[in-house]
Structures are given as structure tokens and as C-alpha cells.
Amino acid sequence: xxxxxxxxxxxxxxxxxxxxxxxxxxxxxxxxxxxxxxxxxxxxxxxxxxxxxxxxxxxxxxxxxxxxxxxxxxxxxxxxxxxxxxxxxxxxxxxxxxxxxxxxxxxxxxxxxxx
Amino acid sequence: xxxxxxxxxxxxxxxxxxxxxxxxxxxxxxxxxxxxxxxxxxxxxxxxxxxxxxxxxxxxxxxxxxxxxxxxxxxxxxxxxxxxxxxxxxxxxxxxxxxxxxxxxxxxxxxxx
Numbered sequence: 001x002x003x004x005x006x007x008x009x010x011x012x013x014x015x016x017x018x019x020x021x022x023x024x025x026x027x028x029x030x031x032x033x034x035x036x037x038x039x040x041x042x043x044x045x046x047x048x049x050x051x052x053x054x055x056x057x058x059x060x061x062x063x064x065x066x067x068x069x070x071x072x073x074x075x076x077x078x079x080x081x082x083x084x085x086x087x088x089x090x091x092x093x094x095x096x097x098x099x100x101x102x103x104x105x106x107x108x109x110x111x112x113x114x115x
Numbered sequence: 116x117x118x119x120x121x122x123x124x125x126x127x128x129x130x131x132x133x134x135x136x137x138x139x140x141x142x143x144x145x146x147x148x149x150x151x152x153x154x155x156x157x158x159x160x161x162x163x164x165x166x167x168x169x170x171x172x173x174x175x176x177x178x179x180x181x182x183x184x185x186x187x188x189x190x191x192x193x194x195x196x197x198x199x200x201x202x203x204x205x206x207x208x209x210x211x212x213x214x215x216x217x218x219x220x221x222x223x224x225x226x227x228x
Contacts, residue, residue: 004158006158034215034216036218041218042222043119043205043218043221044218045204045218046215046217049215057207093158093159093218095159103161104161104216106151106158106159106160107158108157108158109158113145
């Protein structure tokens with residue numbers, strides 16, 4: 001089946017640094033990708049919708065200058081957490097929508113720990 | 116506000132027991148409904164979905180779910196669970212006037228042999 005590769009799977013960084021997370025659709029094209037974050041024992045919360053070739057749409061309360069999203073091609077979206085702080089520590093998951101059949105596939109997630 | 120609630124946070128069953136996980140969503144117009152499963156150490160996978168038609172939906176691995184419009188519910192069922200069903204289960208709703216999936220908080224299922 002279709003595969004979404006998310007990298008890295010886990011990252012530890014110092015407070016104040018920036019971290020980039022990649023989301024790739026390996027065998028299909030995705031004009032739309034979604035970024036979620038999940039706190040322990042909580043649901044996945046949609047952060048933003050990433051559209052190829054245009055600006056991302058952010059959910060209310062999500063700082064677009066802090067969580068930079070770039071969707072430069074039909075197979076790659078990146079999320080950059082800028083000037084990370086401990087409260088940004090979370091599990092980030094991306095999903096990609098196949099343009100041919102609208103099916104949604106999820107990446108394996110990235111555990112971010114900010115010290 | 117559009118929301119999804121899963122009533123059971125943690126369910127523990129023995130193999131061969133029957134399973135029903137609750138999922139309710141708030142009114143917000145026409146919806147598409149999904150159940151996803153996340154096995155330990157793996158990514159989210161689609162179990163089943165409802166778009167229209169027969170409200171009783173069959174999914175993979177013997178799972179089924181019933182859409183009851185009057186109750187705003189989409190409960191997941193399996194007549195006889197197996198140890199390999201141990202996982203986290205998420206109900207999700209796509210309100211058709213938006214492009215988003217809204218997830219429930221998830222239910223952790225543990226099945227003991």
C-alpha cells in the first residue's frame with residue numbers, strides 16, 4: 001500500500017534551536033498534507049494544512065512563525081519548529097492525501113524532546 | 116464546536132471476548148466517519164470508513180462499525196478479539212464543510228491471551 005515516510009522518528013534538541021521534520025509520500029502524489037501534534041494521552045490535534053505550491057493554512061492558536069511549513073513538491077512537506085522550547089516537546093504526525101483517490105495515509109510520527 | 120468523543124480510554128479484555136468502543140461526534144452537518152488503529156511502534160492505519168449507504172460498515176481484521184445518525188454515533192465492534200488487536204484506536208470525523216479530520220482522544224485496548 002501507499003507509504004508516507006516521516007523523518008526523523010525522534011529528535012532531541014536544545015532550547016532555542018530549530019528542528020526540521022520531513023514528510024514524504026513515497027509512491028503517490030499529495031497536493032495536500034496535514035500536520036498534527038499529539039500530547040501524551042490526548043488526541044491528535046490538527047496544526048495546519050499544507051498545500052503544494054501555496055501557503056499553509058494554520059489552525060487557530062497555532063503560531064505560523066513558530067511552526068514553518070513548506071510544501072515545495074507533490075511528495076514533500078516539511079515542518080520546522082523554530083526556536084524550540086520545552087513546551088514544544090510532543091509527538092508530531094503528518095498525513096498525505098493521495099491526489100488520485102483522496103485516500104489519507106499517515107507517517108510514523110516524530111517524537112520531539114526539547115531540553 | 117466540532118468535536119469527537121471516545122468514552123472508553125482504556126479497555127482490557129481476554130481473547131475471544133467481544134469488543135465495542137464508543138464514538139460520538141457533535142452535530143455539524145454531513146460527515147464522513149473513520150476508525151484508525153495504531154499498533155505499538157507503528158503508524159496510524161485505516162480500519163474502516165463510512166461515507167454513505169449501508170450504515171453498517173465492515174472493515175479489515177473482522178472489525179465493523181455502525182453509524183447511527185440519530186445518536187451521532189459510530190461505534191466500533193468486533194465479536195471476538197485476539198491478542199494481536201492490542202493497539203490504540205482512534206475515531207475520526209470529517210465534517211464535509213471543512214477539509215479536516217477531527218480525532219477523538221483514542222482508546223487503548225489491551226487483549227490478554
